[in-house]
Amino acid sequence: MHTTELAARIIAGEVVACPAEAVWGLSCDPFNPAAVAKILTMKRRDVAKGLIIAAADEAQLAPVLAAVSDAIRRELSLSWPGSNTWLLPNNDVFPSWITGASDEVAVRVTSAPALVALCRAVGHPLVSTSANPSSALPAKFAFQVARYFGPKLPRCRGSVDLSAKPSTIRRATSGEVLRA
Numbered sequence: 018m019h020t021t022e023l024a025a026r027i028i029a030g031e032v033v034a035c036p037a038e039a040v041w042g043l044s045c046d047p048f049n050p051a052a053v054a055k056i057l058t059m060k061r062r063d064v065a066k067g068l069i070i071a072a073a074d075e076a077q078l079a080p081v082l083a084a085v086s087d088a089i090r091r092e093l094s095l096s097w098p099g100s101n102t103w104l105l106p107n108n109d110v111f112p113s114w115i116t117g118a119s120d121e122v123a124v125r126v127t128s129a130p131a132l133v134a135l136c137r138a139v140g141h142p143l144v145s146t147s148a149n150p151s152s153a154l155p156a157k158f159a160f161q162v163a164r165y166f167g168p169k170l171p172r173c174r175g176s177v178d179l180s181a182k183p184s185t186i187r188r189a190t191s192g193e194v195l196r197a
Contacts, residue, residue, distance in 0.1 A: 018033075018171050018172060018173065018174070020131075020134045020135055020138045020173070021138055022171075023035075023135060023138070023171055023173055024135060024138035024139045026171050027044065027045055027046050027052070027135070027139050027143065028046065028139060030045075030046065030049050030051055030052045031045070031052065031055075031171065032044070032045045032052060032055050032056050032059065032170070032171075033045070033135070033170070033171040033172065033173065034148050034156075034159070034162045034166070034170050034171070034172040034173065035129075035131050035132050035135055035145070035172070035173040035175070036129055036131050036132070036159075036173060036175040036176055036177045037071065037100075037127060037129045037132050037145055037177065038099065038100040038127065038128060038129050038177065038178060038181050038183075038184065039100060039155075039157075039177055039178060039181035039182050039183050039184070040147050040148065040149075040155035040156060040157060040177055040183060041147070041148040041155070041156040041157070041158070041159065041161070041162045041177060042071075042132070042145045042146055042147055042148050043056050043059065043060070043144070043145075043146050043147075043148045043166075044071070044132070044135060044143040044144055044145055045143065045144050046139070046141075046143065046144075047068070047070055047111055047112070047115050047142065047143065047144050048111075048112065048141075050112070050114055052144075053068070053114045053115065053144060054114070056068070056144060056146060057114075059150070059166055060146065060147075060149070060150055060151050061150050061151045061152070062146075062151050063117075064114055064117055065117045065118040066117050066118075067115060067116050067117030067118070067119055067122070067123060068115050068117070068123070068144050068146050069102055069123040069124070069125065069144070069145050069146055069184070070111065070115065070122060070123065070124045070125075070142045070143070070144060070145070071124075071125055071126075071127040071129075071132055071136065071142060071143055071144075071145035072124065072125070072126050072127065072136055072141075072142035073126070073127070073132075073133045073134075073136035073137045073142075074098075074126055074133075075093075075094065075097065075126055077126075077136060077141055077142045078124050078126070078142060080108075080110045081105050081106075081107065081108065081110045081111075081122060081124060082105070084105075084106055084108045085105055085106070085189060089105075089189050089190070092189070093189065097125065097126035097128075098126045098127060098128035098133075099125075099126075099127075099128045099184075100125070100128070100181060100182070100183065100184035100185065101125055101184060101185055101187070102123050102124065102125040102184040102185065102186045102187070102196075103123070103124055103125065103186075103187055103188075103189045104119075104121040104122070104123050104186065104187065104188045104189060104190075104195070105121060105122055105124060105189050105190075106120065106121060106122075106190070107119075107120055107121055107122040110122065115144070121188070123186060124142070125145075125184055127145065129175075129177075130175065131173040131174065131175035132145060132173075134173075135173060147183070148161075148162045148165065148166070149161075149165055150165060153165065155183065157177055157179060158176075159172055159176075183196070184196075185197055
């Protein structure tokens with residue numbers, strides 16, 4: 018499906034599948050509680066776990082980045098774009114259905130072309146969570162997304178880097194690695 022059509026669907030509250038760096042992801046508008054609820058139901062994921070936000074560029078994350086030190090911003094800038102997700106103080110930027118039981122939000126500037134285009138077309142960052150039910154392996158191919166969620170789920174064109182690994186998740190304030 019074309020990016021503009023997928024962006025319109027996201028704006029209308031739908032969930033779409035999109036290839037990220039290493040796996041296919043499910044994306045929606047993070048500010049739409051019904052859309053986020055759809056993803057959580059599809060994945061059978063507890064809202065308390067929170068979700069990752071992907072952006073086309075650092076400017077889309079400006080409200081969250083404004084609250085971190087210059088040193089942390091430099092470190093983030095050096096790691097992006099790419100599969101580096103950082104936990105940052107949320108400072109009431111994203112709603113609780115995104116942050117879960119945390120006062121931090123997980124963000125990254127993606128290097129996946131289809132996801133970058135989708136974030137730009139929507140005009141802000143999007144939820145980007147692996148396209149699989151919580152107990153299943155992440156989808157590496159579009160046919161796996163269709164097996165998990167049915168062939169009618171709108172999908173971006175593209176593919177993932179089969180040699181890539183899911184994003185590293187670090188806490189920006191301490192450098193602690195939560196997922197290598």
